[in-house]
Amino acid sequence: MRKKVGLFSVILLISILFVATACSKNTGSDSGSSGDSGKTVIKYWSMWNTGEPQQEVIQGIIDAYEEENPDVTIDVQWMGRQVLSDVRNASLGGDGAPDLTDQSGAEVVGTLVKNELVEPLNDLLTMEIPNEGATFQDVFIDDTLSFYQQDEDTYFIPYEIITSGFHYNESLFNEHGIDAPSTWDEFIEVGKKLKDKGIAPLAQDGNIDFYNAYYYYWLTERIMGAESLLKAAGDETGETWSEPGYLEAAKKIEELVDNDFFADGYEGSQYPAAQTAWAKGDSAMILNGSWISSETSEYSSDDFIYRAFPFPEIESSEVDSDQAELYLIGWVAPEGSNVDAVQDFLAFAMQKQYQEGIVTETGNISTRNDLDAPEKLTDLKEMIVNASTYHAEYDRLQAEYPEWWKTVFLPLDDSLLFGDITADEFIDQLQVQTKEFWENQ
Amino acid sequence: MDKEKRKLAIPYLLPAVGLYLIFFIGPAIYGLWISLHSWSGFTKEMDFIGLKNYAKILGDPIYWQSFKNMMLILLGGGVFVFLIGLLFTALMSQGIPAKKAIRAIIFFPQIVAPIALAIVWNYLYRFDTGFFNSLLDLVGISAVNWTSPKNIMISAVAAIIWYNTGFYAIILLSGVDKIPNTLFEAAKIEGASTFTIFRTVTLPLIWDVFSIAVILWGINAIRLFDFLFAFGGPEPPSRMWNTAMYQYILGFGQRTPIYELGYSSAIAVTMVVVVFIFVITGRKLFQREVYEL
Numbered sequence: 001m002r003k004k005v006g007l008f009s010v011i012l013l014i015s016i017l018f019v020a021t022a023c024s025k026n027t028g029s030d031s032g033s034s035g036d037s038g039k040t041v042i043k044y045w046s047m048w049n050t051g052e053p054q055q056e057v058i059q060g061i062i063d064a065y066e067e068e069n070p071d072v073t074i075d076v077q078w079m080g081r082q083v084l085s086d087v088r089n090a091s092l093g094g095d096g097a098p099d100l101t102d103q104s105g106a107e108v109v110g111t112l113v114k115n116e117l118v119e120p121l122n123d124l125l126t127m128e129i130p131n132e133g134a135t136f137q138d139v140f141i142d143d144t145l146s147f148y149q150q151d152e153d154t155y156f157i158p159y160e161i162i163t164s165g166f167h168y169n170e171s172l173f174n175e176h177g178i179d180a181p182s183t184w185d186e187f188i189e190v191g192k193k194l195k196d197k198g199i200a201p202l203a204q205d206g207n208i209d210f211y212n213a214y215y216y217y218w219l220t221e222r223i224m225g226a227e228s229l230l231k232a233a234g235d236e237t238g239e240t241w242s243e244p245g246y247l248e249a250a251k252k253i254e255e256l257v258d259n260d261f262f263a264d265g266y267e268g269s270q271y272p273a274a275q276t277a278w279a280k281g282d283s284a285m286i287l288n289g290s291w292i293s294s295e296t297s298e299y300s301s302d303d304f305i306y307r308a309f310p311f312p313e314i315e316s317s318e319v320d321s322d323q324a325e326l327y328l329i330g331w332v333a334p335e336g337s338n339v340d341a342v343q344d345f346l347a348f349a350m351q352k353q354y355q356e357g358i359v360t361e362t363g364n365i366s367t368r369n370d371l372d373a374p375e376k377l378t379d380l381k382e383m384i385v386n387a388s389t390y391h392a393e394y395d396r397l398q399a400e401y402p403e404w405w406k407t408v409f410l411p412l413d414d415s416l417l418f419g420d421i422t423a424d425e426f427i428d429q430l431q432v433q434t435k436e437f438w439e440n441q
Numbered sequence: 442m443d444k445e446k447r448k449l450a451i452p453y454l455l456p457a458v459g460l461y462l463i464f465f466i467g468p469a470i471y472g473l474w475i476s477l478h479s480w481s482g483f484t485k486e487m488d489f490i491g492l493k494n495y496a497k498i499l500g501d502p503i504y505w506q507s508f509k510n511m512m513l514i515l516l517g518g519g520v521f522v523f524l525i526g527l528l529f530t531a532l533m534s535q536g537i538p539a540k541k542a543i544r545a546i547i548f549f550p551q552i553v554a555p556i557a558l559a560i561v562w563n564y565l566y567r568f569d570t571g572f573f574n575s576l577l578d579l580v581g582i583s584a585v586n587w588t589s590p591k592n593i594m595i596s597a598v599a600a601i602i603w604y605n606t607g608f609y610a611i612i613l614l615s616g617v618d619k620i621p622n623t624l625f626e627a628a629k630i631e632g633a634s635t636f637t638i639f640r641t642v643t644l645p646l647i648w649d650v651f652s653i654a655v656i657l658w659g660i661n662a663i664r665l666f667d668f669l670f671a672f673g674g675p676e677p678p679s680r681m682w683n684t685a686m687y688q689y690i691l692g693f694g695q696r697t698p699i700y701e702l703g704y705s706s707a708i709a710v711t712m713v714v715v716v717f718i719f720v721i722t723g724r725k726l727f728q729r730e731v732y733e734l
Contacts, residue, residue, distance in 0.1 A: 085693050088700075092482065110698030115483040207588065209678045265568030268589035271674045273567055282569075402699045406690065407503045411679045418590060433502075440497045 042341050043098040044076040047083045047329075053294070054160070054364075057357035061349045068348070072341065084111040091117045091334050099337040100345070105148045105156055105328040106392060110399035112332060113148070113155055119333040120153040124343040129350055136347055141369045143390055147326055157346055158330035160358055161365040163380050164214060164393070166312075167278075167292050168285045170305035172199075180309040184252065187312040191261045194284045200263035202256065203278035203286040204417075205271040209410040210394070212417045214287045215256070217394050218311040219249035225319040226391035233401045233409070238435035241427050250416060250423035252314075257419040267418040272296075279304065287311070289327065293376040294363035306376035310383050324387035328367070408433045469713075476706035482692075483700065494707035503679055504708065507687040510594055511712075514601060514669075514683060515662040515719070521602045522658060523651075526610040530647070531639040533610075534617045534625065544614065547607035555604070559671035562600040563588070590680050597672050597681060601665070609654050616650030617643060645729075652727030659719040663712055684712050 044062075048055035055078055062074045077098075079086060084107055090097040091112075103111075112118045125137040125145070137145055141161070148156040168180065176197055181187040191201035205211055220228045224245040232240040240246075256262065263274060263283045272295065278286045279296035281304075286292060293306045300306075313321035331349075333342045348354075350368070358366040365373045365381050373381035384390075397405045412433070416426040476494055478487035498504050529547060533540055550558065565572040566587035574584040587596045620643065628638045644651070666685045673681050676697075682690065690697070692705030 084698070088483070107698060111700070115481065117483065205674075206590075207593075207674045207678060208676065210676065265584070265586045265589070268566075268568055268586040268593065270563045270567065270588050273569065277569060398697055402697045403691070403701060406697050406699060407501075407679060411503070414590065414678060414680070420590070436500065440500060 038071070040072045040338070040341050042072065042074045042100060042338065042345055044074055044100040045079045045083050045087060045098040046076060046101065047081055047103045048078055049080050050078045053362040054358070057354070057361050058349075060357060061354045064354065065345055065348050069344075072345075074345065084108070087112065087334050088115075088117065091336070097334045097336055100331055100333055100342050102159075102329065102331045104162075104393075105158065105326075105330060106394070106396060106399040108156055108330070108332045109148055109396075110402055112334060113150060114399070117335045118155045119335060119337050119339050119342075120155055121157060121333055121339065121343055121346070122152075122154055123339075124157070124346055125154060127343060127347045130348055131351060131353075136350065139350060139352075139369060140367050141384065144326065144328060144367045147328060147390065147392070148330075156328070156330050156332050157350075158328035158367045159350070159355065160329040160362070161367055161381075161384060162290050162327040162329065162393075163325045163365075163384055164218070164287065164289045164327070165308045165310050165380060165383060166285050166287050167306065167308045169281065169300070170307040171303045172281060172284060173307075180307065181312055182309070184312045184314050188255065188259070191256070191259060195259070195261065200283040201261040201285060202263065202266075203274040203283035204262050204266040205269045205274040206267045206414070206418065207270045209414055211271075211288060213394060213410060213413050215253050215417060216249055216413050217397075218287070219252050219314070220246065221323065221325075221391060221395070222311060222314045222319060222321060223249050223317045226323060226389065227395055229395040229397060230400060232430070233397055233404050233434065235434065236438035238431040238433075238438075241431040241434065246430075247423060247427050248314075248316075250426045253416055254419075254423045257417065290365065290377050290380045293374075297363070297376075308377075308379040308383075320388050322383075322387050323389045323391060324383045325393055326384070326390045327393040330367075404434070404437050408437050472706045472709055475703055476710050478703045480703040481700040482702040487703070490703070494704045495711075497704060498707060498711060503682070503687060504684070506679070507682040507684045508711075510681065511663060511683040511685070511715075513594055514598055514665055515659060518598045518601050518605070518662060519655070519658055522605050522609050523655065525602070525606045526613055526654075527639075527644075529606075529610040530613040530617055530643065531635060533614055534620075534639070534643050535635055544611060548611050549607065550604035551608045553604075555668035556671040558600070558604055559668050562596075563672060563674075566596055590678075593681050597669060600672070601668060604668070605658070605661075609658060612654045612657075613647060613650060616647030620646045648727070648729055652723065655727065656720055656723045659723060660716055663716050663719070684708055684715075688712065 046055065046058060048058065059076070062076055066072060066074060081103075083101055084103050087097060087101050088111055097117075108118075125135075127136045128134070129136055129139060132139075140158075144158050144161065145154065147158070166180075173180065176193070176199075178190055178193060181190045194201040217229060224243075228245065232243075232246060235241075263269075263277065266274060274283070275286060275288065275292060275296055276299050277283060279299040281301065290308075297306075310321070310324070331346060333339055352368060352370060355366045355368045355371060358364050359371050359374050363374045363376065365377055365384070372378075392399075394405070397409070408430070412421070412426055412429050415421045416423065421429070475487065477489060477491060479490045479493070480487040533543065537543070568574060568584060568586050568588070571587070573587060577584060586592060624642055624646075625638060628642055633641070664685050665683065666689065669681065669683060670677060670686055670689075673686075677686065679687075688705050688708040691699050691701045691708065693700070
């Protein structure tokens with residue numbers, strides 16, 4: 001009896017271990033390979049959610065591609081904005097990663113490119129776009145395709161351009177005889193004029209810390225030029241923050257707070273309360289990304305005319321004020337992808353007839369140089385096309401120093417924008433906390 | 442149980458023990474091991490740094506802020522959850538009408554997903570058109586910025602109390618159900634007040650259930666994530682992180698690619714330590730003679 005029990009116990013334990021091991025092993029997928037039916041399967045995990053306009057446009061492209069290529073199946077999953085965490089985990093697990101995914105350039109670089117979890121798509125650049133005869137790389141707006149290039153390798157294929165600036169309702173400005181400002185002093189004057197008329201000059205959803213960061217980031221861009229924030233963040237001594245431009249930028253935020261330009265309750269405004277109120281005419285301007293028009297259009301009145309102006313020029317600065325922000329959304333092929341199949345699909349997807357959907361259906365700016373921007377974004381596209389230089393959103397801080405960005409900069413920036421600390425305290429704290437941050441690494 | 446019978450039980454216990462070891466104890470030990478390394482999760486090799494991640498915690502202001510938020514939920518929230526829960530228990534054990542309907546109503550928030558509740562509470566708290574400020578406006582009081590940096594955690598805890606109280610009240614009431622009615626009737630005949638009955642009859646007889654409910658609350662409050670995460674909006678600001686959120690954001694990045702899995706694991710270990718301290722302290726504090734019915 002004793003022997004039988006012992007033997008049974010051992011067999012049972014081995015069985016459990018066997019089952020657990022089998023469960024933990026990735027059963028694999030037919031990602032990028034030919035399945036039993038002989039079809040090539042491209043596994044695509046997308047950042048879009050079912051029902052979003054971009055999802056519908058991309059689904060249309062997939063349907064058209066499968067119809068023209070009956071030997072290829074695109075196994076798409078609409079994963080939402082945190083898709084790269086799943087891609088990363090799958091990439092580390094072996095062969096479970098998708099062949100194709102999409103997200104913003106900064107997130108792609110920070111998560112996949114910097115960790116060598118991507119495949120280069122260099123051959124795609126010289127491929128021909130079907131039905132057009134054009135070479136792939138020639139259909140993009142200048143610098144957009146090469147913006148995230150690493151050395152000679154291209155990993156990131158952008159299909160949507162986002163940029164940021166001040167958005168306003170032209171009808172409201174006309175009603176009060178206000179012209180869009182181009183310099184900081186003019187901007188302050190516009191704010192005072194609006195305030196006198198009982199309109200809150202600025203809308204701000206204070207619970208989105210990276211929206212709050214637009215002000216300080218743009219001010220440093222205008223005062224000291226691209227990558228000035230990046231330089232200060234990466235200085236392990238914290239000394240760079242003592243350069244006068246950083247304090248000047250903080251003082252300008254203090255000026256906005258002191259003038260009471262932000263709509264009442266902005267510190268606690270939970271997205272999308274403030275932007276909705278702005279669209280309804282409760283406030284005059286909002287510093288935000290180009291997605292704001294599509295996010296707010298259902299709340300805006302019939303006479304609302306979406307216009308935008310670039311972040312004002314700082315008169316004392318010698319930095320060119322025609323630099324523009326490029327915040328690109330695009331495709332990337334994670335490590336282990338079937339690169340040939342992916343490149344073939346992307347060449348197909350970049351056809352003008354399909355990219356038109358990005359403009360007409362999603363209301364965004366396409367990276368194709370032969371497509372106009374949606375009417376609401378005409379000003380923003382002008383900023384991009386006429387820019388002398390480009391910089392990445394938030395000076396690439398999200399990709400380069402994500403922990404510093406999230407745990408040091410954003411909390412202090414919120415305090416400054418909410419008027420809880422002065423400009424001097426902000427700079428002092430940045431100096432101290434940046435140094436401490438690097439000492440702790 | 443004789444020796445032979447005990448041996449016979451072993452194969453029956455093995456599946457559960459095996460699965461527990463593989464899927465719980467194993468990963469927990471691995472998490473502890475990861476916390477001793479600097480590791481992004483992207484490489485096969487981890488860089489052993491000993492206790493440096495734990496030393497980093499000591500000087501990390503965001504960690505201590507998140508710890509404070511966790512304690513606010515655990516202790517501040519806990520006091521109100523059980524005060525209101527006990528009040529319900531006292532009233533319900535006195536034979537008030539529509540007992541079952543009231544039970545169903547107070548339990549109702551528990552059947553709604555916390556994420557949906559968080560969105561609803563966000564609307565209630567809105568500064569411009571929110572429910573609470575509309576009420577204040579009706580009585581001529583100026584609007585309160587419920588979700589401002591200074592108020593947001595208190596507002597979140599109030600919502601957490603609201604949706605948890607029913608659940609813990611139901612647990613306490615299940616303890617009351619096992620008390621024979623004759624005890625309450627006898628106390629009433631003796632002229633005891635509602636409060637005296639609750640203090641001298643109800644509470645001592647549900648003490649074991651109460652202590653389990655408190656420990657259950659402690660564990661749930663320390664690891665609370667979903668409600669708070671959704672309440673904070675698309676990317677919650679650091680001022681409303683609790684340690685569970687901070688650990689998640691450091692380890693998995695949310696939309697900011699941080700990926701500090703080693704440090705994140707160290708924070709997770711501190712959460713486990715807090716759970717242990719809470720459970721052990723709770724058991725000591727609630728240790729009393731159990732009355733047999």
